[in-house]
Amino acid sequence: MQFSDRLVEKITQTSNIVVGIDPNFDLMPKAILPASGDSQAVTNALVNFAKLAIDTAYNLIPAVKFQSAYFEQFGSAGIKALAQSIEYARNQKLLVILDAKRGDIGSTSLAYAQAYLEGKTKLTNGLTIESDLEVDCITINPFLGDDSLEPFVETAIKCNKGLFILVKTSNPGSHMIQDRVVNGKTISYYLAELVNQLGKDSIGKSGYSSIGAVVGATFPEQAKQLREIMPNAIFLVPGVGSQGGKIENTFINFNPDGQGAIVPISRGITYFSNLDMSLEEYQLSMRKKVEYFVEITKKSSN
Amino acid sequence: MQFSDRLVEKITQTSNIVVGIDPNFDLMPKAILPASGDSQAVTNALVNFAKLAIDTAYNLIPAVKFQSAYFEQFGSAGIKALAQSIEYARNQKLLVILDAKRGDIGSTSLAYAQAYLEGKTKLTNGLTIESDLEVDCITINPFLGDDSLEPFVETAIKCNKGLFILVKTSNPGSHMIQDRVVNGKTISYYLAELVNQLGKDSIGKSGYSSIGAVVGATFPEQAKQLREIMPNAIFLVPGVGSQGGKIENTFINFNPDGQGAIVPISRGITYFSNLDMSLEEYQLSMRKKVEYFVEITKKSSN
Numbered sequence: 101m102q103f104s105d106r107l108v109e110k111i112t113q114t115s116n117i118v119v120g121i122d123p124n125f126d127l128m129p130k131a132i133l134p135a136s137g138d139s140q141a142v143t144n145a146l147v148n149f150a151k152l153a154i155d156t157a158y159n160l161i162p163a164v165k166f167q168s169a170y171f172e173q174f175g176s177a178g179i180k181a182l183a184q185s186i187e188y189a190r191n192q193k194l195l196v197i198l199d200a201k202r203g204d205i206g207s208t209s210l211a212y213a214q215a216y217l218e219g220k221t222k223l224t225n226g227l228t229i230e231s232d233l234e235v236d237c238i239t240i241n242p243f244l245g246d247d248s249l250e251p252f253v254e255t256a257i258k259c260n261k262g263l264f265i266l267v268k269t270s271n272p273g274s275h276m277i278q279d280r281v282v283n284g285k286t287i288s289y290y291l292a293e294l295v296n297q298l299g300k301d302s303i304g305k306s307g308y309s310s311i312g313a314v315v316g317a318t319f320p321e322q323a324k325q326l327r328e329i330m331p332n333a334i335f336l337v338p339g340v341g342s343q344g345g346k347i348e349n350t351f352i353n354f355n356p357d358g359q360g361a362i363v364p365i366s367r368g369i370t371y372f373s374n375l376d377m378s379l380e381e382y383q384l385s386m387r388k389k390v391e392y393f394v395e396i397t398k399k400s401s402n
Numbered sequence: 403m404q405f406s407d408r409l410v411e412k413i414t415q416t417s418n419i420v421v422g423i424d425p426n427f428d429l430m431p432k433a434i435l436p437a438s439g440d441s442q443a444v445t446n447a448l449v450n451f452a453k454l455a456i457d458t459a460y461n462l463i464p465a466v467k468f469q470s471a472y473f474e475q476f477g478s479a480g481i482k483a484l485a486q487s488i489e490y491a492r493n494q495k496l497l498v499i500l501d502a503k504r505g506d507i508g509s510t511s512l513a514y515a516q517a518y519l520e521g522k523t524k525l526t527n528g529l530t531i532e533s534d535l536e537v538d539c540i541t542i543n544p545f546l547g548d549d550s551l552e553p554f555v556e557t558a559i560k561c562n563k564g565l566f567i568l569v570k571t572s573n574p575g576s577h578m579i580q581d582r583v584v585n586g587k588t589i590s591y592y593l594a595e596l597v598n599q600l601g602k603d604s605i606g607k608s609g610y611s612s613i614g615a616v617v618g619a620t621f622p623e624q625a626k627q628l629r630e631i632m633p634n635a636i637f638l639v640p641g642v643g644s645q646g647g648k649i650e651n652t653f654i655n656f657n658p659d660g661q662g663a664i665v666p667i668s669r670g671i672t673y674f675s676n677l678d679m680s681l682e683e684y685q686l687s688m689r690k691k692v693e694y695f696v697e698i699t700k701k702s703s704n
Contacts, residue, residue, distance in 0.1 A: 122510075126526045137531045169506060169513040173523055175533035179481040203543065204471060204503055205573040205645070208424075211471040221475055224428045229439045231477035241505065243545035243568065245575025266545065271507040273547025280584045287579060287589075343507070 101304075103237060103262035104334060107195055108306035108359060110162030115394040116354070118197065118336075119157045120366025121185065122167040123149050127371040129382050139177035146171065146181035147188070152379065153370055154189050156386045160394050163195035163236070165336075165364045183232040196235040197336070197364070201266065203241035203248050212238075213255035237262030239314055239336070242291055243277075253298050253311060262310040262334075265298075267291045267326060270316025270339025288322065292329040303332050308360065312336060317345030317363070320352045327353060327360075335361040340393075341368025347393060351400045358400070365393055403606075405539060405564035406636060409497055410608035410661060412464030417696040418656070420499065421459045422640075422668025423487065424469040425451050429673040431684050441479035448473065448483035449490070454681065455672055456491050458688045462696050465497035465538070467638075467666040485534040498537040499638070499666070503568065505543035505550050514540075515557035539564030541616055541638070544593055545579075555600050555613060564612040564636075567600075569593045569628060572618025572641025590624065594631040605634050610662065614638060619647030619665070622654045629655060629662075637663040642695075643670025649695060653702045660702070667695055 101109075123146050125133055132149050134141040154164060166185065171178035189196050202212040214221045219234025240252050240263050249265065256263050268278055268288040278288045292313065299309030309332045315323050317339035327335070335353045339345035340363055353361040369389045377385065403411075425448050427435055434451050436443040456466060468487060473480035491498050504514040516523045521536025542554050542565050551567065558565050570580055570590040580590045594615065601611030611634045617625050619641035629637070637655045641647035642665055655663040671691045679687065 125523075125529075125531075130527075133525075133527065134529070134531070137529055139534075142531055167506075167510060167513075169504070169510045169517070172517045172535070173513040173533065174531055175517065175535045176478065176481045176485045178517075178533075179478045183478045201504070201506055201543075202471070204469075205571065208469060208471045211469075211475040215471070215474045215477065215480075221427075223435075225432075225435065227427075227436070227439055229427075229436070229444055229476055231475065232479075233474070233477045241503075241543050241545050243543050243579055244571050244573055245578035245580070247573055247575035249575075269507065269546050271546055271549055273549035273551075276547035277545055277579070277589060278547070280582065280589065282582045282584055287582065 102260050102302065103256070103310040104308040105304040105306045107162060107262065107334060107362070108308055110195060111359065111362065114160055114162050116362050116397045117161050117390065117393045118163045118165050118362045118364040119153055119161055119369055119390065120165045120167065120364040121150050121153055121370070122170045122366040124170060127367070129375050129377050129379070131379050131382070142174050142177045143181040143184070146174070146178060147184045150185035151188055152383060153386060154192055154194065156383045157390045158192045158194055160390050161194070163197055163362065164189050165197040165199050167366065168198055168200040186233065186235055195237070197264070198233070198235040198238045201239050201241045203244050205244060206247050206251055209248050210251035210255070213251050217252070217255045217261040218259050237264060239264045239266065241266050246294065249298065256310055257302050262312060264312040264314045264336040265291065265295050267295060267313040268315050268319060268322055270318045270343050270345060274316065288326065289329065292326045295333055296330045299333055308332055308334050314338065315353055317350045318343060320349040323352050331355070337361050337363050340365050347396050354400070363393070363397065369393070404562050404604065405558070405612040406610040407606040407608045409464060409564065409636060409664070410610055412497060413661065413664065416462055416464050418664050418699045419463050419692065419695045420465045420467050420664045420666040421455055421463055421671055421692065422467045422469065422666040423452050423455055423672070424472045424668040426472060426673070429669070430677070431679050431681070432677050433681050433684070444476050444479045445483040445486070448476070448480060449486045452487035453490055454685060455688060456494055456496065458685045459692045460494045460496055462692050463496070465499055465664065466491050467499040467501050469668065470500055470502040488535065488537055497539070499566070500535070500537040500540045503541050503543045505546050507546060508549050508553055511550050512553035512557070515553050519554070519557045519563040520561050539566060541566045541568065543568050548596065551600065558612055559604050564614060566614040566616045566638040567593065567597050569597060569615040570617050570621060570624055572620045572645050572647060576618065590628065591631065594628045597635055598632045601635055610634055610636050616640065617655055619652045620645060622651040625654050633657070639663050639665045642667050649698050656702070665695070665699065671695070
């Protein structure tokens, strides 16, 4: 089944909330922290954090989103943890989004697509080499242009995987390039037209394409226009919580059927001011946060 | 010593040519290939390829450039190989450029900067966690705007490291966003002004700043204008060889003193049609290619 249909099915069974897993040791309960900087201790602490979040939320959400940077931060020990955390999430039947914002010239984009979407590389001599970083979809940066996107789109379609292409990001600086106006249209507007075009041959039974868009929750006015340009794209809507976006602002990204968008929340679900709580208290606190956000988005689609 | 001065010193001692290490098993001599898809075999083959290229060229070049994608392609086995290859290059006194094209919202960009430029994360509880992916400089994608660049610039200055910010990439699709004209200036033009601005407080004794720019070899007309806007930036000039750029086209990126630009060449140095050669023949072939490119650029600066 193609990615968009799998995601819509999972959303229907659960909610539109995605738990973002952005490990930051300064914000986690002390009970999870590594006892030393030893690479195995660091890997284990990162995986334990991911497992706690996944175990807490898996039956309320369609997917988890891993922010690659917060694993890369710890070098190969972090990447090892990312691989193990991806495996754990997939075993819990969650879809896995890797927020990696990759993008490069064509042949290099293909290498990224093989790493994360195809999950393997077949050599001409017949040997197949697996990647342990295979996920269901990744975020893509379109700055290098259409030829940099092609290998991602082709691999996604071929492997029943998905993409979320950056169209309008949630940060204040997104105005610098994305809001520039050329012939009466912003760069984001042109990108939205491109995303709509790239996705039009892969619209599934759900009515949605597997080529989605990142549209920040912090600019609801623009989101409304972008929704009109991309009626068949699933939106990944970051920026709720610590970035100042309100969950209510994300509703404009949804289609009237309550579908068409997922809302990743990272710090707003996984971090609390009390760092002394036990792991049981921590899981309870996270669960309440997930339930809170799920409840609000469900009300909006009624 | 700050990054720009270290790089200029190394260029003076060697050349402006940088060997790009983009492992592609389909293009390597059979003698290097892994015997199986086993992760240790894959790691070893990748590291052996990097070592061969480094041993061949280290006394003719100031730096090597690793393309992150071609290591990520093989998951955590690839990242382990990247860490070992970085260590090997640094032990050979080469500067190490990681072509990663990262860029994200501020807090996430900081995590990338800690991974690759600072090489460690200090927790508030006093624990320090090392990253084995520390390099001398990285390439950065500016699509998310100025606030996404700040943590990279601050960390680079603090740690005597460098950045190459994408201004005009070498691929045909770079026209899509980078050539859009707003108020008479292209997006690349605005980015060049920003790079010049970001670097003006970190100009070293060499006359160059540690905040550099990526300007492709495939658009020499634009390079000329961008050179004027960024007189103190070091240019990383990709696109020579398999991408169709001629080495002669890169000369426009240099300042009259023969400084101010480095030219990474990957496939043009490390790959040959004969895949049956011995490792000795392979090293000899690579050495000749490096010498050839070094010779041409030296002539140009006379």
